[in-house]
Amino acid sequence: MRRTPIRIAGACALAATLATSAAACGNDDKKSACDKLQDTISQVSQSGISQNNDPNGLARTYYNSATAMRQEGRDSGDSDVESAANDAASALEQLSQQLTAMDRGDRGPQYPATGTSLMSAGDRIRSACDR
Numbered sequence: 635m636r637r638t639p640i641r642i643a644g645a646c647a648l649a650a651t652l653a654t655s656a657a658a659c660g661n662d663d664k665k666s667a668c669d670k671l672q673d674t675i676s677q678v679s680q681s682g683i684s685q686n687n688d689p690n691g692l693a694r695t696y697y698n699s700a701t702a703m704r705q706e707g708r709d710s711g712d713s714d715v716e717s718a719a720n721d722a723a724s725a726l727e728q729l730s731q732q733l734t735a736m737d738r739g740d741r742g743p744q745y746p747a748t749g750t751s752l753m754s755a756g757d758r759i760r761s762a763c764d765r
Contacts, residue, residue, distance in 0.1 A: 667710030
């Protein structure tokens, strides 16, 4: 199967976009959760770059990061941060599924739809953490 490095690189670019989107302010729980979201997003971005030749490994990283983001959102005590983290986690899970399908040679939904969701979720995280 021919790898699709452009799609994987695009996914990494989206993760990098998210990495700049989480800022922390507000109460201590919210600040801590936003800081953790920032760390998780940064780790996803770094892993995406180092795993761009391993779609299954990258898919696992995205899935595990989505789980962490959901917990960090819950820990914030802020419904806006939690909702935004859940949206970002859902987008990462979709990306994980797409990478797994691409590695198997399946043709699933195309990357731009997930990319738009991921970028929108990143904007929501930034906005929720800035309040």
